[in-house]
Amino acid sequence: MSSMSSVLGMQSPRxxxxxxxxxxxxxxGxxxxxxGAFGAxxxxxxxxxxxxxxxxxxxxxxxVHAAVIIAALMIIFFYLYSHSPTVNPLT
Numbered sequence: 001m002s003s004m005s006s007v008l009g010m011q012s013p014r015x016x017x018x019x020x021x022x023x024x025x026x027x028x029g030x031x032x033x034x035x036g037a038f039g040a041x042x043x044x045x046x047x048x049x050x051x052x053x054x055x056x057x058x059x060x061x062x063x064v065h066a067a068v069i070i071a072a073l074m075i076i077f078f079y080l081y082s083h084s085p086t087v088n089p090l091t
Contacts, residue, residue: 018073025069032062 036059043052 018077021073022070025066025073028069029063029066032059032066035059035062 036056039052039055039059043055047055
């Protein structure tokens with residue numbers, strides 16, 4: 001990307017997709033944290049122990065999946081950048 005396009009705020013479609021995917025993964029991770037906190041504080045004492053355990057497991061899996069998405073994006077970005085020095089997928 002030329003310096004003029006970066007000054008004007010233009011981004012390549014690949015960059016926009018990568019940023020969108022990273023944003024979605026961040027939101028999914030935040031939802032996993034929120035769900036875990038909700039289960040630990042709001043649901044404790046309102047549902048039985050087995051249901052609370054299921055809730056906590058689901059919240060944990062949500063966080064793990066968000067982390068895996070972020071890791072996969074990082075691998076893809078670094079792979080693309082290392083195999084094409086003229087293309088920076090992060091800009």
